[in-house]
Amino acid sequence: MLLAGCGSGPDSGSRPGAGESTHAGPQVRPPVAGDPFDYQLGGPYDLPAGVGTVVRDRTAAPAPGAYNICYVNAFQAQPDAVGWWREHHPDLLLRDADHALVVDEDWDEPLLDVRTADRRERLAEVVGGWIDGCADRGYDAVEADNLDSYLRSDGLIGRGEAVAFARLLATRAHRAGLALGQKNAAEMTGLRDRIGFDFAVAEECARYDECDTYAQAYDDAVLVVEYRKQDFTRACRQWGKRLAVLLRDRDLEPAGRPGHVAARCDGS
Template sequence: MVFDYQLGGPYPPDEAVRAVSRDRTAKPAQGLYNVCYVNAFQSQPGDAVDWWRKHHPELLLKDADGSPVVDEDWDEPLLDLSTPGKRQALMEIVGPWIDGCAKAGHDAVEPDNLDSYERSDGLLTAGHAAAFAELLAERAHSRGLAIAQKNTTDLLPERDRIGFDFAVVEECAAFDECGDFADAYDDKVFAVEYTRKDYAAACRTWGPRLSVTLRDRDVRPAGTKGHVFTHC
C-alpha cells in the first residue's frame, strides 16, 4: 500500500496512495486506510506544553533539580512513565485521544516517541515504555483500532506481549533497521525516509517487500514550499 505521512497538515492524497497517517486532530482521508498519530510519550511543543504544566505538572518527567526533561531536538518535554500509578494517570489523558481516533473513523493509531526513554537521562527504561505501550495497545484494540510500533528496534522482542500489529518506521534505511522490522512484522511496515540517498537505498533493497515513502523532514502539506512526496 502506498503510504503518505501527513503529520504537517492534511491535504488531498496522491491518487496512488492507499494509506495515510494524520495527526489525531485531523479528519481521516475518505476511502483510505487511516493511521491516527498520537504523541503519547512526550508533549507536543507550544500551547500543549503549557497545558501539561498547568493541569498535570506531576506527569512531566523531571530531573533531580525539578526541571522538566526535554527532547531538545523537538522541544518536547517527556512524560513520566516511571510508575504504574503515573502510567494509569497518563491513560486518563491519552486514552481519550485514542478513543477520539476511533470515533473520527481512523483504522489504526500510531503512538509516537516510544523511544523517549533513550532521551530521559536514565530516568526511564525500556520496561517503562513497554508497560505504557501495552496499556495503549489494550485501549486501541478495545476501540477496534490496530496499533503500530513506531521505531525502536530495542522493543521488537516485546512486540507480541505489548500487542503491536504493524510498524511505522522512520529512517530505517539510514540506520540499517529495515530488515529487523520487516522480519518482525512479516513486511507489514510503512517506512518513511527523509533523504533521497536513504530513500534510494530503501527502495533498492526493500522496495519489493515494504511500503517506502520519501517525505520532507517537516512533512509539509502539498502545495507549500519544500514539500516532498514520492514512493516505491
C-alpha cells in the same frame, strides 16, 4: 531519527497474518503490507492517485475511502501543550532531581513520567482519550510516537516502564478497534507480542540498516519513511517489493507548499 507530528495538543506459536488479530474486542485491522501510503503530519491534503493508506495528526480528519492512521504523541508533550500539562497534570511531566523538566532537546518536548503504575494509569487515561477520539472520528489505527523517549530521560525512565505504558496503550487501542503501530525503536521489535503492536512506522530504516529488523518482526506490515534521496533509493532497491516506502521532506510540508517532497518506489 525521530520526527514528531504537528498539532497534537491535549484537547482532546505462529504469528497472525497481516489481516488477522488475536486481540479481544472489536476486530483490529493492520495496514496491508506494501500498500502505498502518504505521511501527512504537517497538514492534510488530497491523497495522491493509487495511495490507499495515510498517516495524519489526530487533530485532522481522516481521508475518505483510505486506511487512516492517527498520529498521537504518546510519550512526550507537544511544545504548545506544555502549559496545559502544567495546569492539569503537573506531576505527570518528568522532572529531574532539581525539579526541572526533562526535555527532548531535538523537538523541545518534555517527557511524560511513566515511572510508576499510578502515573502510567493516569497517563493512559489522557492518551487513551485521544485514542478513543481517533476511533470516533473514523481512523483505523494509531501511531504511538516516542516509544524510545526513555533513552532521552537521563536514566530516569527504564525500558520496562516504557514497555508497561505501551501495553496500556495497546489495550486501549484494541478495545476501540484500532490497530497500534510501533514508531521507530528497532531495538524493541522483539517485544511486539508482549506489548501488542500490530505494525510499524520506521523512519530512516534504510539509512540505519534497520528495515530487515522491522520486516521480520511485523511480517512486512511496515511503513518506511526516508528523508534523504540516497536512502530512499536504497530502500526501494532492497525493500520496494515488500515494504511500503516513502520519501518525504523533513518538515512534512503539505502538497502545494514550498519544500514539499513526496515520492514512492513506483514513481508516484
